[in-house]
Amino acid sequence: MARAVTTQAKAFNTAAAWAVALLIAFPILWTILTSFKPEPQAVANPPIWFGFDWTLKNYYDVQNQRNYFGYFLNSVIIAVGSTALGLLIAVPAAWSMAFVPGRKTRDLLMWMLSTKMMPGVAVLVPIYLVFIRLGLLDTRIGLVVVIMLINLPIIVWMLYTYFKEIPGEILEAARMDGAGLWNEILYVLTPMAIPGIASTVLLNIILAWNEAFWTIILTTTDAAPLTKFISGFSSPQGLFYAKLSAASTMAIAPILIMGWFSQKQLVRGLTFGAVK
Amino acid sequence: MSTQASRSAARLMLSPAVVLLLVWMIVPLVMTLWFSVQRYNLLYPDRSGFIWFQNYASFVTDPGFWGAILNTLILVVGVLVITVGGGILIALLIDRPIWGQGPVRILVISPFFIMPPVAALIWKNMFFNPTNGLFGAAFKAIGLPPFDFLGQAPLVSIIIIVAWQWLPFATLILLTALQSLSSEQLEAAEMDGAPAVKRFWYIMLPHLARAITVVVLIQTIFLMGILVEILVTTNGGPGDQSTTLTYLVYKEAILNTNAGTAAAGGVVAVVLANVVAIFLTRAIGKNLDA
Numbered sequence: 275m276a277r278a279v280t281t282q283a284k285a286f287n288t289a290a291a292w293a294v295a296l297l298i299a300f301p302i303l304w305t306i307l308t309s310f311k312p313e314p315q316a317v318a319n320p321p322i323w324f325g326f327d328w329t330l331k332n333y334y335d336v337q338n339q340r341n342y343f344g345y346f347l348n349s350v351i352i353a354v355g356s357t358a359l360g361l362l363i364a365v366p367a368a369w370s371m372a373f374v375p376g377r378k379t380r381d382l383l384m385w386m387l388s389t390k391m392m393p394g395v396a397v398l399v400p401i402y403l404v405f406i407r408l409g410l411l412d413t414r415i416g417l418v419v420v421i422m423l424i425n426l427p428i429i430v431w432m433l434y435t436y437f438k439e440i441p442g443e444i445l446e447a448a449r450m451d452g453a454g455l456w457n458e459i460l461y462v463l464t465p466m467a468i469p470g471i472a473s474t475v476l477l478n479i480i481l482a483w484n485e486a487f488w489t490i491i492l493t494t495t496d497a498a499p500l501t502k503f504i505s506g507f508s509s510p511q512g513l514f515y516a517k518l519s520a521a522s523t524m525a526i527a528p529i530l531i532m533g534w535f536s537q538k539q540l541v542r543g544l545t546f547g548a549v550k
Numbered sequence: 551m552s553t554q555a556s557r558s559a560a561r562l563m564l565s566p567a568v569v570l571l572l573v574w575m576i577v578p579l580v581m582t583l584w585f586s587v588q589r590y591n592l593l594y595p596d597r598s599g600f601i602w603f604q605n606y607a608s609f610v611t612d613p614g615f616w617g618a619i620l621n622t623l624i625l626v627v628g629v630l631v632i633t634v635g636g637g638i639l640i641a642l643l644i645d646r647p648i649w650g651q652g653p654v655r656i657l658v659i660s661p662f663f664i665m666p667p668v669a670a671l672i673w674k675n676m677f678f679n680p681t682n683g684l685f686g687a688a689f690k691a692i693g694l695p696p697f698d699f700l701g702q703a704p705l706v707s708i709i710i711i712v713a714w715q716w717l718p719f720a721t722l723i724l725l726t727a728l729q730s731l732s733s734e735q736l737e738a739a740e741m742d743g744a745p746a747v748k749r750f751w752y753i754m755l756p757h758l759a760r761a762i763t764v765v766v767l768i769q770t771i772f773l774m775g776i777l778v779e780i781l782v783t784t785n786g787g788p789g790d791q792s793t794t795l796t797y798l799v800y801k802e803a804i805l806n807t808n809a810g811t812a813a814a815g816g817v818v819a820v821v822l823a824n825v826v827a828i829f830l831t832r833a834i835g836k837n838l839d840a
Contacts, residue, residue, distance in 0.1 A: 295657035366563030374560035396816035400581035508782035533663035
């Protein structure tokens with residue numbers, strides 16, 4: 275807002291905003307700090323703020339004793355795989371709804387939205403049984419497909435709202451010049467759609483990476499991603515705060531950084547375009 | 551603008567998404583409905599048969615059922631009150647001219663990107679633990695006896711964890727809505743001498759109404775399905791104190807291997823989710839015409 279504000283008021287607002295922001299982010303900052311503590315100092319009461327013996331041992335231990343990288347790799351495969359597969363299916367669908375809308379397009383969009391609202395537990399038993407029957411339990415391909423399906427409505431919706439903003443006149447002009455359907459998609463539409471597609475990819479990787487319901491229920495070890503790995507710390511033995519912190523820091527760091535770049539897309543994607 | 555050829559091409563391009571979502575939605579739902587009227591325990595697959603509504607009866611008369619409904623309600627309402635109320639306050643605060651708006655925004659939205667098991671376990675161990683957690687240390691520092699958050703107040707503790715995860719979402723959406731408010735209107739009101747409270751009540755709040763509706767409905771859908779946060783902190787306990795509807799169904803299916811009763815519970819969850827979903831699709835559908 276372009277209103278004149280006194281420096282004093284601005285200083286006060288700044289202090290208040292920073293205090294609130296640091297308070298909200300505090301659990302994350304504390305976790306990162308704890309990941310560098312030796313285990314005994316991580317559980318010290320009263321807590322040690324900065325005067326502890328800084329160490330990287332926890333990161334080393336998490337990798338060597340618990341094979342962190344295997345879980346990390348599964349997370350990457352599930353997040354990237356489900357997003358790629360989702361795009362492959364969603365781009366044509368969103369394209370056709372945005373540029374060749376029919377009478378049913380609106381209903382179709384709303385119906386896709388409604389599939390997103392189905393509670394996981396409602397289909398828990400059948401999905402679990404189908405997974406056992408098809409031998410998909412604890413397999414990466416099974417998870418890629420399930421996570422893709424869960425996020426497919428969001429991908430379609432997000433792409434649809436982006437494609438909608440591309441002016442149809444440009445396509446008509448291309449058609450006048452004799453461009454065929456595939457040329458039209460490849461040379462006219464794609465370059466204009468890339469920012470929207472990139473945003474969609476970003477949001478979906480975040481959602482897939484953090485999906486914890488199906489990844490925890492449908493995996494044991496082979497296909498288990500970081501969500502499963504971290505939940506293993508719920509029944510701990512011995513001192514584990516520093517190791518939990520190190521594992522958590524590594525599990526959230528990549529997504530946290532991606533998340534910072536996707537604030538706007540987040541709003542659009544998660545509200546299905548209702549708030550832009 | 552569309553020709554016959556492009557129409558059929560469009561239909562062809564649409565079909566994979568539609569067919570997949572249809573299969574993903576219809577097949578498991580039909581199976582759930584079918585199981586819900588069957589005698590079906592995963593450990594004893596031979597004891598089967600049609601038993602009509604016995605599963606529903608045993609799910610609804612489960613001693614934990616009404617408690618679970620109540621816990622779900624408390625969880626959803628509690629988190630909504632904290633996130634929407636807090637979200638409005640924080641959005642108003644960081645919408646003002648401040649130094650370092652970028653970093654402040656980044657800090658505020660960070661919790662949203664934390665995967666549920668990490669969020670839950672950080673809070674469980676490093677904050678709520680009565681002897682080694684920070685809250686325990688704070689209690690001790692001011693001379694209070696240690697308080698076992700997850701043991702004594704499990705539902706409140708879970709509300710705190712979940713509200714922390716969702717506060718950024720509410721804040722971000724309300725902030726986005728706030729920024730689309732024209733400053734002329736506010737300035738005019740200010741010039742006419744309207745006090746800050748009135749400006750908020752009569753100009754900002756009506757402008758935010760739509761965003762608040764969307765936040766409430768979307769969060770309700772997600773919050774009704776909360777499972778992992780309970781799974782890794784309290785396992786629904788102590789007793790049934792933090793068992794929600796979702797957790798109850800999970801317990802029936804996975805821990806008690808009672809697929810039939812779990813399916814009946816799943817159907818109950820679908821019905822409840824649908825009530826919310828109807829309102830949500832209406833709120834979002836309005837935007838499609840605009």
